[in-house]
Amino acid sequence: MIDFIQQNILFSLLIVNYIIAIGTALFIILNNRNPVTTVSYILALVVLPFIGLLIYFFFGQEYRKDKMFKRKKVFDNKTVKKWENKLLLNKFRLENYEDDFLGNKVNIVKLLQNNQKKPLTFGNDVKILINGEKKFESLFEDLKKAKHHIHLEYYILNYDKIGSELINILCEKAKEGVKVRVNYDYVGSQLSGEGVKKMKACGIESFPFMPVWFPNLTRKLNYRDHRKIVIIDGKVGYVGGVNVCDEYVNPNNTGYWRDTHLRIEGNAVKSLQSHFLLNWNFVSEQEIEIIDEFFPQLDDCGEVPVQISASGPDSDYPHIMEAIFTAINGAEKYINITTPYFIPNDQILTALKTASRRGVKIKILVPKTGDSWAAKYATNSYILDLLESGIEVYHYCKGMVHAKTMVIDDIFSTVGTSNMDYRSFEINFEINALVYNKDFSKKMVQIFEEDIEHCDKVKMEDWLNRPLNERLKESFSRLWAPLL
Known part of the structure; x- marks a missing residue:
């Protein structure tokens, strides 16, 4: 038998591959996932020997049922509940808005309020920022005005020209006593050791989202933090498509990049804040002390109703x-x-x-x-x-x-x-x-x-x-x- 295996090594490896592939396929089927996704993975296992197994183990495992985030430690906090309950609209008021300006769009509000407990917030000013150059011009101006805290969460945070400019501003604010917290995706970002050391030396807390070092590589590589948000003093927030990367700033050497970002001032920032804190607890493996300064009392900043929706494998629904x-x-x-x-x-x-x-x-x-x-x-x-x-x-x-x-x-x-x-x-x-x-x-x-x-x-x-x-x-x- 040993001689046969040695003489037919490729054939033997194929047999082992398909034994493992059959077991994996049965596991995928028993998970009762989306049929299209299930067929795609089984197809990869069948037609791509060895590679199909790698594709599944690197990209195919789900976290939604694992409940890996300690969500309730953030959302059950009294400070969070106080502002959430204050802003949450009851059924009667929602019906009034249906007759007023929302029409059947009130169903979207109801869906997120019932499933995610995310209120439709009022008193917001919302500015549309076209492309990276407008976003960073506005963001840098707001960062320089920060008094208490700065929270950043980015899929791509590179230590390039625009990234180093951002980190320089964050370091200046940290030296002034502003608390700066940075959460960046480990796979999406190219934040060099120099950038990390610089932030640490300035007193900035930074953590990568789900590092993919072995042996956890296969369980983590596929699930990335694709968010791009900033919260400043709990009053001003940014959300949209623009990452921290020179590629997103025009003009550049890689061609024109068209993107859209928002600057929000008002009560909707509180929802952005709660989602940042949720992820911060996870990446830092700490339970951050939630203080009133994270959710300050705000005067009406504008007249735009905004609702924040977040999703991921940690949520019950997409x-x-x-x-x-x-x-x-x-x-x-x-x-x-x-x-x-x-x-x-x-x-x-x-x-x-x-x-x-x-x-x-x-x-x-x-x-x-x-x-x-x-x-x-x-x-x-x-x-x-x-x-x-x-x-x-x-x-x-x-x-x-x-x-x-x-x-x-x-x-x-x-x-x-x-x-x-x-x-x-x-x-x-x-x-x-x-x-x-x-x-x-x-x-x-x-x-x-x-x-x-x-x-x-x-x-x-x-x-x-x-x-x-x-x-x-x-x-x-x-x-x-x-x-x-």
């Missing part, structure tokens, strides 16, 4: 996906979507197609080239479905569009970190601001129309006549869509 699903199903006039990756699950795709066929005008803007070969072709594989249902698709040609936005019916908008894909809906830790305001929606529509001026509209005739090799790439990429 809150952001469910909010988007509810918004699409409630659309009556139009839906404008901008996303760098359009790889929807069946629920979102069906909701969009049926909304279009009942008369809702839908436009979807995606990059023509993109920054990922697989994501580009997976996105393109859905275009024919969309066109056949009357949905207009636009390819952004000026550069990379990375904004994650949606506007519906002159009243509802969402801006945040969540892409329109499986990974954002089910795997990554994401956070979005949901804005219910006519003036804000009007500005978002204007920005969308300006972006369309830099687009090619996809025409049915041209799309049907695209080369066969393009179709093959699309079909191949779509097979792996749940894994991208």
Whole structure:
């Protein structure tokens, strides 16, 4: 037997591979996951010997049922509950808003309030920041005014030109006595040892989100903190698509980068704060003392209602996906979507197609080239479905569009970190601001129309006549869509 194995080493390894693959496939099936995701992983196990096993063990394991976060230690805190209870709207008041300005969009508010206990907050001022240069100009100005604390959470925090400028400001504030806490994703960021040492030397607390050192590599690599938020003194918050990276600042040497971020001042910042504290407890392995200064009493800063929704494997439900699903199903006039990756699950795709066929005008803007070969072709594989249902698709040609936005019916908008894909809906830790305001929606529509001026509209005739090799790439990429 030993001689046979030595003489047929490759064949023997294949047998071992498929024994393990069969056991893994049975485990995946017993988990009762999304059938599309299940089939994708089983397909990888069958057609990609050895590689399929690596794909599953690195990317296929779920955390949602593990409850790895100590959520209640934050959300049961008296200070958090005090402001949450104060801002939470009861059923009667929500019904009044349904008759007033929200209409059926009140269903989105109810969904998140019931499932996530996230209130619709009032008294907010919200500014739209186009691209990295506007975001960092505003952010740096606010950081320099900080008096008590600065909290940052980023998927990409690089120690490059813009990153070092940010860290320099944080160090200056830390030396002034401002408490600075930084949470950065271990996989997404390129924060050199020099950057980490500099922050530590200045008294800044910083922790990486889920480092992927062995032996925990296989359990952690797939689940990343994709959020980009900043909270300053519990009064000013930032959320959106712009990471801390030179690539996001125009002009640069890598081409034009189109993105959208928000600056929020008001009660919605309290929701951003609570989610930061939740993750901070996890990455620091501490239980942070929650003090009143994290949730200060605020005068009305504006008139914009905002609701913050976050989701991730630690949550009971995919809150952001469910909010988007509810918004699409409630659309009556139009839906404008901008996303760098359009790889929807069946629920979102069906909701969009049926909304279009009942008369809702839908436009979807995606990059023509993109920054990922697989994501580009997976996105393109859905275009024919969309066109056949009357949905207009636009390819952004000026550069990379990375904004994650949606506007519906002159009243509802969402801006945040969540892409329109499986990974954002089910795997990554994401956070979005949901804005219910006519003036804000009007500005978002204007920005969308300006972006369309830099687009090619996809025409049915041209799309049907695209080369066969393009179709093959699309079909191949779509097979792996749940894994991208």
